[in-house]
Amino acid sequence: MSSNSRYSNPGPSSPRVAKAFWATLKRDLKIAIRHRGELANPLIFFLLVITMVPLGVSPSPKTLALLAPGMLWVVALLATLLSLDALFRSDFDDGTLEQLLLSPQSSYINVMAKVFVHWLTTGVPLTLVAPLLGVMMSLPEAGYIPLLLSLLLGTGSLSLIGAIGAALTVSLRKGGLLLSLIVMPLYVPVLIFGASGVRAAIEGFAYNTQLAVLGSFLALAIIAAPLAIAGALKMSVNN
Amino acid sequence: MAWQWFHRLGSPKWFYEKTTAWMPWLLSISLLIIISVSIWALGFAPMDAKQGNSYRIMYLHVPTSIVAMAAYYVMAIAGGIGIIWKMKLSNMVMKVAAPIGAVLTALALFTGAVWGKPTWGTYWVWDARITSVLILLFLYLGVIALQEAFSDQEMADKASAILSLVGTVNIPIIYKSVDWWFTLHQPASIKMTSSSIASEMLYPLLAMIIGFYLFFTWALLSATRSEILQREIKTKWVKQALLQKA
Amino acid sequence: MANSKDQQALAISLDNIACQRDERQLFGGLSVEINAGDVLQLLGPNGAGKTTLLRCLVSLSQPAVGEIRFNGQPLNQNLYAYRSQLLYLGHLAGIKSTLSPAENLRWYAGLEGDDVNLEERIELALKDVGLYGYEDQSCFNLSAGQQRRVALARLYLSKARIWVLDEPLTAIDKAGVAKLERRFAEHSASGGIVILSTHQDLQLDTLKQVDLQDYLPTPEMLLGGL
Numbered sequence: 130m131s132s133n134s135r136y137s138n139p140g141p142s143s144p145r146v147a148k149a150f151w152a153t154l155k156r157d158l159k160i161a162i163r164h165r166g167e168l169a170n171p172l173i174f175f176l177l178v179i180t181m182v183p184l185g186v187s188p189s190p191k192t193l194a195l196l197a198p199g200m201l202w203v204v205a206l207l208a209t210l211l212s213l214d215a216l217f218r219s220d221f222d223d224g225t226l227e228q229l230l231l232s233p234q235s236s237y238i239n240v241m242a243k244v245f246v247h248w249l250t251t252g253v254p255l256t257l258v259a260p261l262l263g264v265m266m267s268l269p270e271a272g273y274i275p276l277l278l279s280l281l282l283g284t285g286s287l288s289l290i291g292a293i294g295a296a297l298t299v300s301l302r303k304g305g306l307l308l309s310l311i312v313m314p315l316y317v318p319v320l321i322f323g324a325s326g327v328r329a330a331i332e333g334f335a336y337n338t339q340l341a342v343l344g345s346f347l348a349l350a351i352i353a354a355p356l357a358i359a360g361a362l363k364m365s366v367n368n
Numbered sequence: 369m370a371w372q373w374f375h376r377l378g379s380p381k382w383f384y385e386k387t388t389a390w391m392p393w394l395l396s397i398s399l400l401i402i403i404s405v406s407i408w409a410l411g412f413a414p415m416d417a418k419q420g421n422s423y424r425i426m427y428l429h430v431p432t433s434i435v436a437m438a439a440y441y442v443m444a445i446a447g448g449i450g451i452i453w454k455m456k457l458s459n460m461v462m463k464v465a466a467p468i469g470a471v472l473t474a475l476a477l478f479t480g481a482v483w484g485k486p487t488w489g490t491y492w493v494w495d496a497r498i499t500s501v502l503i504l505l506f507l508y509l510g511v512i513a514l515q516e517a518f519s520d521q522e523m524a525d526k527a528s529a530i531l532s533l534v535g536t537v538n539i540p541i542i543y544k545s546v547d548w549w550f551t552l553h554q555p556a557s558i559k560m561t562s563s564s565i566a567s568e569m570l571y572p573l574l575a576m577i578i579g580f581y582l583f584f585t586w587a588l589l590s591a592t593r594s595e596i597l598q599r600e601i602k603t604k605w606v607k608q609a610l611l612q613k614a
Numbered sequence: 615m616a617n618s619k620d621q622q623a624l625a626i627s628l629d630n631i632a633c634q635r636d637e638r639q640l641f642g643g644l645s646v647e648i649n650a651g652d653v654l655q656l657l658g659p660n661g662a663g664k665t666t667l668l669r670c671l672v673s674l675s676q677p678a679v680g681e682i683r684f685n686g687q688p689l690n691q692n693l694y695a696y697r698s699q700l701l702y703l704g705h706l707a708g709i710k711s712t713l714s715p716a717e718n719l720r721w722y723a724g725l726e727g728d729d730v731n732l733e734e735r736i737e738l739a740l741k742d743v744g745l746y747g748y749e750d751q752s753c754f755n756l757s758a759g760q761q762r763r764v765a766l767a768r769l770y771l772s773k774a775r776i777w778v779l780d781e782p783l784t785a786i787d788k789a790g791v792a793k794l795e796r797r798f799a800e801h802s803a804s805g806g807i808v809i810l811s812t813h814q815d816l817q818l819d820t821l822k823q824v825d826l827q828d829y830l831p832t833p834e835m836l837l838g839g840l
Contacts, residue, residue: 146727156710223708231674234725297531315538318538318542321549364527
């Protein structure tokens with residue numbers, strides 16, 4: 130048969146796990162870039178809500194500076210939450226989600242690739258925009274570096290934990306609000322340590338404890354969350 | 369041998385028949401304890417030096433908080449067993465534990481607020497313990513909402529089991545974080561009088577906790593039993609059991 | 615086949631399978647042995663449980679009763695080996711409409727960890743399903759039948775030996791169906807397995823048929839003797 134070489138197995142090939150990870154990563158990045166418009170939405174939301182704060186509370190720099198660390202963190206958290214519903218939705222609708230789960234590679238790898246892209250396309254931009262909004266919130270100078278660092282570490286955990294909620298609700302047509310309801314309580318520790326790191330820096334204290342704790346949250350989430358996400362996705366496609 | 373026991377426990381029918389005899393006993397003993405301890409605690413336990421009589425609501429607040437917390441673990445462990453061994457019965461226990469736990473948590477919050485008014489002069493204080501209980505309530509509400517959102521029972525069970533297991537990993541972290549947050553912001557004037565508790569106050573409290581655990585067990589079992597009847601309605605034995613009742 | 619000695623044996627066995635959907639029993643007592651070289655066609659009216667059975671066969675769901683074994687071992691104990699050999703086309707095409715056909719196929723090849731001569735093989739596979747010239751168009755612009763063909767191009771690209779196909783011939787024209795039939799025959803001749811559901815008549819020597827109507831649940835099953 131002339132076509133044999135096309136179909137026959139070449140034998141055990143090099144690191145397949147890495148290839149699966151890269152394939153999913155590249156695919157999702159490409160899709161994200163083609164839907165550039167949607168990438169900006171969480172950022173615009175972030176900007177809008179922060180604009181509401183002086184309008185609703187007070188434009189006095191003193192008041193704003195007091196609120197800044199907490200507000201910036203809370204709104205970044207909400208912006209992440211809003212972007213989560215779309216994480217697995219289109220994959221679920223077009224059937225690529227079940228194909229992804231049928232891959233011989235452990236779903237851990239593919240799930241990690243998807244969540245990593247989510248972090249790259251929401252967590253990282255939110256982190257980069259945050260200092261700009263810090264200026265609008267009269268954030269004192271000492272707060273900028275800790276704000277960047279805490280958001281960079283914290284949004285990783287937010288993406289991972291949020292993905293559990295997204296995976297649990299992806300098969301429900303109206304999962305959006307439910308998703309926020311089940312994920313938000315789980316965000317409490319990240320919020321506490323993220324915001325308090327910024328506040329500590331403003332008040333002139335060391336903030337490395339808070340960063341270390343955020344780092345350990347992230348480590349724990351990287352180990353454990355993909356298992357829950359994969360389990361939840363298996364449940365969601367099994368209907 | 370052990371496995372045989374395990375499988376029998378997993379059978380809703382066996383469970384239903386076995387527990388029928390326990391139910392009136394559990395209910396009457398737990399009510400007896402709760403009522404008699406209430407009389408003891410309200411009428412005979414000494415008055416608190418600082419708080420006067422208002423401390424007595426502790427006899428409701430502390431047991432409900434403790435059992436509300438325990439109920440979450442009961443729910444999560446039942447969910448875990450349901451996922452790993454695909455045991456029908458434990459999925460039912462998980463499902464019914466959530467609303468019971470949520471009611472207990474709400475009760476703990478309410479009694480805490482009532483206790484707060486005379487002690488702190490306000491119904492709500494962002495105290496570490498109260499904040500943690502509030503978040504526990506949110507965790508319960510999340511599990512209940514998720515359970516309700518699915519039309520397929522099997523999916524609902526799996527989803528809420530995963531969520532309650534994730535919650536279990538998170539609860540200690542949440543509690544520690546809230547504790548840490550509170551020590552940062554704690555104003556000096558508000559402090560719980562938890563240094564030491566006189567044994568005349570302690571014994572009724574312990575008895576009350578036992579009473580609440582027994583009452584929780586009764587509520588959990590009776591809710592599980594009605595869940596069993598609902599889910600197994602098509603089977604012969606349920607039809608017979610219902611006929612016998614009627 | 616001459617090259618069969620370097621390929622391990624393939625055998626899927628269904629042992630007394632019963633499936634249910636929304637608490638309703640669809641069929642029961644289904645036992646089938648599927649060996650290398652078999653083409654198995656599932657028949658039955660709509661709602662008979664063909665899709666449900668195929669989803670059990672790819673381990674996306676579990677049968678209510680019975681066991682599916684791959685090479686003698688239960689599926690869930692042998693999942694990696696099984697899935698390394700598996701290609702599944704569900705009733706959702708599994709095609710991202712934002713991406714081009716070539717990009718979609720590249721992702722599937724990546725999941726298989728396969729990158730030998732990939733670009734050339736993708737081009738050939740797309741040519742085989744009549745999509746030559748469309749490889750860099752976004753799938754969004756393709757017709758329903760063409761999108762289906764993108765998914766079918768996997769049959770010319772993948773190295774998987776077990777194909778589980780849910781209605782692969784819908785929205786495909788006559789010439790396309792004939793071509794796919796030849797592909798099935800080729801796959802079966804080289805020692806692969808095809809399990810598919812379709813209402814069309816297939817002209818294949820190695821065809822086996824299972825009609826789910828022959829396995830309707832017995833009254834005892836329905837009344838729940840459990």
